Amino acid sequence: MDFPPYPSGLRLAGRRVVVVGGGHVAQRRIPALIAAGADVEVVSPEVTPAIEGLLGSGEIRWTARGFTAADLDGAWYVVCATSDAAVNEAVSVAADERRVFCVRSDDALAATAWTPAVGRHGDVTVAVLGNRDPRRSAELRDGIVAELREGSLVARQHRDRVAGVTLVGGGPGDPELVSVAGRKALMDADVVVADRLAPRELLSDLPADVELIDVAKLPRGRSAQQEEINRVIVEQALAGRSVVRFKGGDNFVFGRGYEEVLACRAAGVPVTVIPGLTSPVAVPGIAGIPVTHRGVAHEFTVISGHLPPGHPESLTSWPAVAGLAGTVVLMMAVENAPAIATALLDGGRPADTPVAVVCDGTMPTERTVLATLGTLGARLAEEAVKPPAIIVVGEVVRVAHPEAF
Numbered sequence: 083m084d085f086p087p088y089p090s091g092l093r094l095a096g097r098r099v100v101v102v103g104g105g106h107v108a109q110r111r112i113p114a115l116i117a118a119g120a121d122v123e124v125v126s127p128e129v130t131p132a133i134e135g136l137l138g139s140g141e142i143r144w145t146a147r148g149f150t151a152a153d154l155d156g157a158w159y160v161v162c163a164t165s166d167a168a169v170n171e172a173v174s175v176a177a178d179e180r181r182v183f184c185v186r187s188d189d190a191l192a193a194t195a196w197t198p199a200v201g202r203h204g205d206v207t208v209a210v211l212g213n214r215d216p217r218r219s220a221e222l223r224d225g226i227v228a229e230l231r232e233g234s235l236v237a238r239q240h241r242d243r244v245a246g247v248t249l250v251g252g253g254p255g256d257p258e259l260v261s262v263a264g265r266k267a268l269m270d271a272d273v274v275v276a277d278r279l280a281p282r283e284l285l286s287d288l289p290a291d292v293e294l295i296d297v298a299k300l301p302r303g304r305s306a307q308q309e310e311i312n313r314v315i316v317e318q319a320l321a322g323r324s325v326v327r328f329k330g331g332d333n334f335v336f337g338r339g340y341e342e343v344l345a346c347r348a349a350g351v352p353v354t355v356i357p358g359l360t361s362p363v364a365v366p367g368i369a370g371i372p373v374t375h376r377g378v379a380h381e382f383t384v385i386s387g388h389l390p391p392g393h394p395e396s397l398t399s400w401p402a403v404a405g406l407a408g409t410v411v412l413m414m415a416v417e418n419a420p421a422i423a424t425a426l427l428d429g430g431r432p433a434d435t436p437v438a439v440v441c442d443g444t445m446p447t448e449r450t451v452l453a454t455l456g457t458l459g460a461r462l463a464e465e466a467v468k469p470p471a472i473i474v475v476g477e478v479v480r481v482a483h484p485e486a487f
């Protein structure tokens with residue numbers, strides 16, 4: 083009778099595992115053994131260059147000769163991966179004698195253990211045994227891991243769920259552009275505190291019992307609202323809940339994220355940070371404009387344009403920026419763009435410097451308005467550009483749009 087395998091998760095850390103064979107099959111098996119912390123010894127007259135690389139970094143040992151039964155003394159697990167049937171048979175016999183489980187790459191029925199298709203998502207390991215059909219196992223594994231990543235299969239953590247705050251950067255808007263870690267944190271949260279610019283479609287995927295606090299509904303006024311956000315996230319965490327502070331882009335790029343970190347620290351609340359794709363890089367990127375290009379721009383400078391040049395509270399030296407040759411990326415600058423263009427021209431940037439204004443980046447309404455420093459103010463008015471927009475100034479725009487310049 084063909085009994086099904088009995089699944090078990092082997093904890094191999096520090097335990098001797100022998101891999102017989104040094105070819106491509108062995109090469110594929112070894113990384114997972116190293117990742118499990120096993121004490122791996124390869125027995126084979128020859129090994130592939132990739133296995134040799136692992137020797138160099140001291141992650142495995144190599145006995146450079148043919149197999150002898152004594153190689154399995156003291157082993158907990160054997161991976162038999164040679165192309166020689168007689169050697170494989172000898173390994174099986176020696177393993178049986180020592181009561182050591184043995185995987186066979188050539189003959190699953192002669193093996194005493196099977197390697198499942200393995201995938202990981204966070205701290206969950208998915209292992210699939212598809213009755214000796216490795217492709218089917220791999221497909222199932224991929225499907226399960228993909229659903230865990232997307233959040234359509236939710237494995238919420240019920241044990242060790244830590245009270246605290248996680249700052250999650252949601253990326254520029256398209257829900258596909260949040261990180262895997264960010265998505266997982268959202269799905270695992272008790273409370274999500276979200277901003278107007280945070281990718282809203284992701285919020286509709288949240289499990290029904292996750293409380294959503296919409297910051298846009300908190301009291302207005304820049305400081306009052308931030309103080310209220312700090313108060314809410316600290317209060318929720320102190321009540322023992324796992325809080326995600328969810329914002330557009332990256333929380334530390336004009337996102338006031340560090341004020342939240344300081345507020346949490348002051349209250350003794352643990353904080354973790356999951357960075358996001360920040361709009362000054364991601365939005366031009368999606369619109370086909372690189373912020374650097376070899377031989378064209380050796381730096382890119384990201385500046386908030388919420389204050390005009392010359393404003394007493396401005397921290398930007400516009401003459402210094404004008405003196406740079408590379409790319410300038412302006413955020414929150416739609417209103418002050420004409421004044422900023424003037425400051426850059428006054429500082430010596432040529433009037434024909436190409437400019438691209440990318441509005442609603444990664445959203446269905448995304449569009450790019452092209453201009454030069456000389457025409458920027460007029461073009462913004464003509465095209466009735468509204469925030470959010472990223473304004474890219476510099477020769478990289480010409481590289482991306484040679485037809486226009």
Ligand SMILES: C[S@@+](CC[C@H](N)C(=O)[O-])C[C@H]1O[C@@H](n2cnc3c(N)ncnc32)[C@H](O)[C@@H]1O
Pocket residue numbers: 254255279329330331332333334335336337359360361362365412413414415440441442443444445469470471472
């Ligand atoms: C308060 S800042 C927040 C930036 C965000 N933390 C980040 O890392 O991208 C808001 C500004 O980011 C820019 N921005 C954010 N998302 C954008 C998008 N999808 N398209 C265009 N600009 C965007 C705009 O310049 C907007 O005025």
